[in-house]
Amino acid sequence: MATLKDIAKEAEVTVMTVSNVINGKFDKVSPATVARVTEIARRLDYVPSATARSLVAKSSRLVGVLLPASESEGIFLSSHNVVVIGVIERLLREKGYYLLLRGISAADGVAGTLKSWNLDGAILIGFLDSEIQNLRATFDTPLVVLESYATHVDFMTVRLNDRDGGYQATKYLIGNGHRKIAFVGTPMAERGVDRERYEGYLAALQEAGITEEPTVIPCPAVSHAMGVEAGMRLGQKFPEITAAFATADQLAVGLIEGLYSVGRQVPDDVSIVGFDDLEIAATARPPLTTITQNLKQKAATAVDLLLHTIQSSLDQPQETVLDVKLIERKSVRNLNPVVP
Amino acid sequence: MATLKDIAKEAEVTVMTVSNVINGKFDKVSPATVARVTEIARRLDYVPSATARSLVAKSSRLVGVLLPASESEGIFLSSHNVVVIGVIERLLREKGYYLLLRGISAADGVAGTLKSWNLDGAILIGFLDSEIQNLRATFDTPLVVLESYATHVDFMTVRLNDRDGGYQATKYLIGNGHRKIAFVGTPMAERGVDRERYEGYLAALQEAGITEEPTVIPCPAVSHAMGVEAGMRLGQKFPEITAAFATADQLAVGLIEGLYSVGRQVPDDVSIVGFDDLEIAATARPPLTTITQNLKQKAATAVDLLLHTIQSSLDQPQETVLDVKLIERKSVRNLNPVVP
DNA sequence: TAGCCTGAGTATAACGATAAACTCAAGGGC
DNA sequence: GCCCTTGAGTTTATCGTTATACTCAGGCTA
Numbered sequence: 244m245a246t247l248k249d250i251a252k253e254a255e256v257t258v259m260t261v262s263n264v265i266n267g268k269f270d271k272v273s274p275a276t277v278a279r280v281t282e283i284a285r286r287l288d289y290v291p292s293a294t295a296r297s298l299v300a301k302s303s304r305l306v307g308v309l310l311p312a313s314e315s316e317g318i319f320l321s322s323h324n325v326v327v328i329g330v331i332e333r334l335l336r337e338k339g340y341y342l343l344l345r346g347i348s349a350a351d352g353v354a355g356t357l358k359s360w361n362l363d364g365a366i367l368i369g370f371l372d373s374e375i376q377n378l379r380a381t382f383d384t385p386l387v388v389l390e391s392y393a394t395h396v397d398f399m400t401v402r403l404n405d406r407d408g409g410y411q412a413t414k415y416l417i418g419n420g421h422r423k424i425a426f427v428g429t430p431m432a433e434r435g436v437d438r439e440r441y442e443g444y445l446a447a448l449q450e451a452g453i454t455e456e457p458t459v460i461p462c463p464a465v466s467h468a469m470g471v472e473a474g475m476r477l478g479q480k481f482p483e484i485t486a487a488f489a490t491a492d493q494l495a496v497g498l499i500e501g502l503y504s505v506g507r508q509v510p511d512d513v514s515i516v517g518f519d520d521l522e523i524a525a526t527a528r529p530p531l532t533t534i535t536q537n538l539k540q541k542a543a544t545a546v547d548l549l550l551h552t553i554q555s556s557l558d559q560p561q562e563t564v565l566d567v568k569l570i571e572r573k574s575v576r577n578l579n580p581v582v583p
Numbered sequence: 584m585a586t587l588k589d590i591a592k593e594a595e596v597t598v599m600t601v602s603n604v605i606n607g608k609f610d611k612v613s614p615a616t617v618a619r620v621t622e623i624a625r626r627l628d629y630v631p632s633a634t635a636r637s638l639v640a641k642s643s644r645l646v647g648v649l650l651p652a653s654e655s656e657g658i659f660l661s662s663h664n665v666v667v668i669g670v671i672e673r674l675l676r677e678k679g680y681y682l683l684l685r686g687i688s689a690a691d692g693v694a695g696t697l698k699s700w701n702l703d704g705a706i707l708i709g710f711l712d713s714e715i716q717n718l719r720a721t722f723d724t725p726l727v728v729l730e731s732y733a734t735h736v737d738f739m740t741v742r743l744n745d746r747d748g749g750y751q752a753t754k755y756l757i758g759n760g761h762r763k764i765a766f767v768g769t770p771m772a773e774r775g776v777d778r779e780r781y782e783g784y785l786a787a788l789q790e791a792g793i794t795e796e797p798t799v800i801p802c803p804a805v806s807h808a809m810g811v812e813a814g815m816r817l818g819q820k821f822p823e824i825t826a827a828f829a830t831a832d833q834l835a836v837g838l839i840e841g842l843y844s845v846g847r848q849v850p851d852d853v854s855i856v857g858f859d860d861l862e863i864a865a866t867a868r869p870p871l872t873t874i875t876q877n878l879k880q881k882a883a884t885a886v887d888l889l890l891h892t893i894q895s896s897l898d899q900p901q902e903t904v905l906d907v908k909l910i911e912r913k914s915v916r917n918l919n920p921v922v923p
Numbered sequence: 924t925a926g927c928c929t930g931a932g933t934a935t936a937a938c939g940a941t942a943a944a945c946t947c948a949a950g951g952g953c
Numbered sequence: 954g955c956c957c958t959t960g961a962g963t964t965t966a967t968c969g970t971t972a973t974a975c976t977c978a979g980g981c982t983a
Contacts, residue, residue, distance in 0.1 A: 244698070244723075246939060257963055262941060273961060293699035294634045294643065295939035298968045303634065308684075317673030320665045332686050333657030341700065344648075344684040346672055358584070359633035360681065383584075467866050496866060503868075526807050526836060528868055586969055597933055602971060613931060635969035638938045 245287035253287075254280050265291060293341075297361060305341050306549065307357065307365035311374065312346025322521045323538055324368055327389065330542035331366060338550060347378070358382065364549045367391070385552040387545045399552065401545050401563045405436045408534040408567040409443025412488045412516040415532070415569050417451045420578030421486035421514060424448070425458040427473050427498060428490030437490050440518065444488055458484060462494055470497015471504070477513070478505035485578065486514040492521040495531055499574070510576035520570060530572035541565055585627035593627075594620050605631065633681075637701060645681050646889065647697065647705035651714065652686025662861045663878055664708055667729065670882035671706060678890060687718070698722065704889045707731070725892040727885045739892065741885050741903045745776045748874040748907040749783025752828045752856040755872070755909050757791045760918030761826035761854060764788070765798040767813050767838060768830030777830050780858065784828055798824060802834055810837015811844070817853070818845035825918065826854040832861040835871055839914070850916035860910060870912035881905055 247258040247265070254261065256276060263271045264280040272280075297303035308331060310318040320328070328344075335342050345357055347370075364385040367378060375388055379398055387399045416424050430441035441459075448457060458481055460473045470493060477484060478501065489495035495517030499509045509515050509529060517524055520535035544563055552558050587598040587605070594601065596616060603611045604620040612620075637643035648671060650658040660668070668684075675682050685697055687710075704725040707718060715728060719738055727739045756764050770781035788797060798821055800813045810833060817824060818841065829835035835857030839849045849855050849869060857864055860875035884903055892898050 244701070248939080258940080259942095259964085260962060262939095263962090266941085271961065276961080290696055290698045292638070292701065292939050293696070294637045294701060295968090296699075296941080297634045298632070298638060298939080298970095299941050300968085312673065312676075317669045317676075320660075320669060322662065322665075325660045325662075325665050328684075329657045329660055329686075332684055333652065336652075336657075336686060339696075341697075342684045344668075344672060344682045346669075346676060356630055356633070356679075357681075358630045359636075361584075361632065361634060500866075500868065523863060523866065526840075526863065528840065588969075598970080599934085599972095600932060602969095603932090606971085611931065616931080632969050635938090636971080638940090638969080639971050640938090 244292075245284075245289045246292070247289075249287060250280060250283050250289060253283050256280065265289075302363050302553075303361045304339060305343055305360055305362050306335055307343045307345055307360075307362045309345050309347050309357075309365055309367045309370075309378065311370055312348040314348055318344075318346035321369075322523075323519060323536075324390070326538045327368065327542045327545075330539050331546055334543060334546040338546075340550070347374070349374075364553045366545050366549060385549055385558045387549045387552075389541065389545055397560045399548055399558070399561050399563075401541055401548065401565065403436070403536050403541075403567050404564050405439035405567075406443040406446075408518060408536075409440035409488065409490075410447045411443070411567070411569045412440075412518065412534055413444045413447035414450070415571075416486045416488065416514060416516060416575065417447060417453075419486075419514065419575055422451075422453055423455075423458070423484045423486070424453075425460055425477060425481060425484045425487040426490075427460045427462060427470075427477070427487050427494055429461055429463060430459060431461075440488075440490050460487075462490075465491045465493055467493050467497040467500075470494035471501040472497075474498040474501020474503075475505050476501075478502045478507045484513065486516075486575070488516050488518075490518050492517040492519045492524045492527075492531060492533055495533065495574075496523050496527045499527065499529075499531075510574050514575040516569070516575060525572070527574075529574050532572045532574045533570055534567050535570045536567050537565065584632075585624075585629045586632070587629075589627060590620060590623050590629060593623050596620065605629075642703050642893075643701045644679060645683055645700055645702050646675055647683045647685055647700075647702045649685050649687050649697075649705055649707045649710075649718065651710055652688040654688055658684075658686035661709075662863075663859060663876075664730070666878045667708070667882045667885075670879050671886055674883060674886040678886075680890070687714070689714075704893045706885050706889060725889055725898045727889045727892075729881065729885055737900045739888055739898070739901050739903075741881055741888065741905065743776070743876050743881075743907050744904050745779035745907075746783040746786075748858060749780035749828065749830075750787045751783070751907070751909045752780075752858065752874055753784045753787035754790070755911075756826045756828065756854060756856060756915065757787060757793070759826075759854065759915055762791075762793055763795075763798070763824045763826070764793075765800055765817060765821060765824045765827040766830075767800045767802060767810075767817070767827050767834055769801055769803060770799060780828075780830050800827075802830075805831045805833055807833050807837040807840075810834035811841040812837075814838040814841020814843075815845050816841075818842045818847045824853065826856075826915070828856050828858075830858050832857040832859045832864045832867075832871060832873055835873065835914075836863050836867045839867065839869075839871075850914050854915040856909070856915060865912070867914075869914050872912045872914045873910055874907050875910045876907050877905065 247261045250261045251258040261280050264277050269277055312318045332342050362384050367388045369390040389401050426444050428437045430437055460477055462469045462473055489498055495515050502513055507513055517531045517533035520533045524531040524533045587601045590601045591598045601620050604617050609617055652658045672682050702724050707728045709730040729741050766784050768777045770777055800817055802809045802813055829838055835855050842853055847853055857871045857873035860873045864871040864873045
């Protein structure tokens with residue numbers, strides 16, 4: 244790898260002059276020298292050393308994308324995090340930043356030696372409240388938090404309007420004539436999103452004047468298998484239910500299968516609305532009506548927020564709430580009489 | 584951030600002595616000094632600067648994971664690449680390396696300024712032959728290539744035994760009494776894996792003495808929608824076909840739906856075997872019999888190969904072919920008469 | 924007692940780049 | 954003719970670490 248020194252020797256100037264040319268500070272250098280140095284740099288295929296630069300500059304142009312890692316399995320990338328990370332990567336790249344991907348395991352001294360890279364900032368995805376506090380204490384760089392289940396925010400956060408998601412899903416079911424609507428999820432969990440979604444669900448019920456006790460099928464995990472189990476339970480123990488709102492698409496897809504296995508069809512017997520709009524939602528049978536989030540917008544907001552904070556060095560707590568909307572597919576049956 | 588200098592000042596020794604303590608070179612330092620310096624380092628929460636280290640050392644402890652990026656959409660992470668990257672991340676982390684995730688777009692000056700980080704090595708996932716040649720020319724560090732569609736290999740590669748996969752899938756269908764078996768994929772494409780799988784398919788047919796011209800449904804893209812289309816075509820134009828081998832699970836799942844839409848059921852009317860064992864294979868209806876690959880093994884092999892090459896600095900072309908196996912689910916019907 | 928080794932450091936230079944201060948000749952104003 | 958400015962660089966110091974060579978006092982050997 245060619246260095247400034249190599250170019251300087253060949254061009255018979257000092258490294259400083261070459262540095263000035265490379266960085267476009269032409270007011271210090273004669274046009275003839277600029278041309279000569281530029282040509283030599285191109286010929287030697289010169290690329291400035293990022294490590295040397297970040298040593299002298301305050302900035303490393305390195306952004307961490309941090310995810311929780313279990314001891315045995317490493318990081319987990321859910322299918323929407325995959326999209327989010329893809330968008331983050333592209334935006335950072337376009338802006339001249341580099342992405343350090345890193346799993347943070349609990350045992351790992353919180354962030355281990357990650358500090359050594361002098362990150363300009365980091366995006367945290369999917370951590371619990373306490374973990375975020377730890378990370379925040381370790382890094383003095385700007386941090387943006389995504390997919391946080393945190394209850395109180397004293398850092399930059401981007402999250403969905405989960406409450407409105409629950410509300411829209413439930414209202415849609417009600418609009419299709421359903422009144423016995425189950426909630427499939429964990430309203431009381433540490434997973435704050437489900438609590439919010441549950442509140443939206445309740446609000447919609449109340450607005451429609453549905454006063455009976457809501458039916459909740461708790462799901463301690465978010466997985467297909469859990470959904471199947473929930474579906475079987477729902478089908479067998481709650482025959483009066485005509486619709487369900489599931490707080491995750493994996494659950495919703497499992498639900499369809501669980502219901503089917505106990506002889507109940509979706510949407511003919513039970514209607515379902517999911518949440519997340521994962522790939523499986525579109526390809527499920529029937530295709531799943533679900534709450535969709537603008538993942539690209541989420542990622543872009545996070546990157547914008549982070550880079551803006553890095554550049555202005557004003558790191559203020561701030562919460563950005565993104566809209567969600569319902570996307571209509573074929574998992575809900577309209578119970579309303581047809582108006583002629 | 585505390586530096587060696589800060590510690591040195593407080594311990595009243597030179598930075599060199601501190602450096603020796605930090606790096607465990609105790610033969611140069613008295614036990615008393617070791618204790619004192621260690622304590623101060625801990626108290627100041629010292630972490631060595633990776634940038635400074637990689638400037639002086641030859642090694643940066645940084646490994647690139649490079650993926651193709653389209654101009655508009657950024658990198659694409661298929662669901663098995665997600666698993667692969669997760670495992671790569673964990674293994675690198677355990678070994679003290681850091682992962683730089685980076686999309687490479689064609690327009691991007693091949694690898695742009697990525698060289699500036701002085702990567703110790705890189706893992707390339709999913710590039711075309713020509714792109715790999717370009718990247719190889721840009722980087723003088725060890726490279727391991729995964730999911731390559733390359734036809735000839737003059738670098739380290741880890742790939743599946745695609746031919747055997749095609750063979751196993753087809754043989755399984757034959758074993759279940761099928762003789763009219765379609766191939767759904769692109770045998771002639773640049774995508775070399777399909778060609779291999781096609782060869783395995785042909786080999787199995789031949790072995791079973793099936794001599795009729797094979798039925799091929801070409802699929803220029805690998806997507807659910809493409810599969811649906813193929814399924815409709817298959818169902819309508821080839822009513823004699825009782826089974827199909829699809830070279831990707833997305834195609835297979837689409838196929839099920841396409842067949843269904845023209846009135847043919849899987850597995851009752853048509854049996855299907857897929858390839859890849861994506862998450863959607865297990866949750867499809869019916870659950871898809873498919874060819875599965877050991878993704879963790881693939882990732883681990885790549886990391887081992889890379890780190891070993893980095894440490895021994897012996898970069899030799901080498902091809903590692905991993906076994907695949909068929910995983911039996913419910914998308915194949917047994918046509919054999921039941922033996923009493 | 925001169926010479927030598929050893930333990931415990933220190934001093935210097937280097938990695939690649941940049942910021943800031945300095946040099947030094949030519950040209951301009953009055 | 955003298956002083957000041959300007960253009961086109963150069964010099965020096967610095968970022969945080971590490972490798973290598975050096976110092977220097979005390980103890981040991983012959």
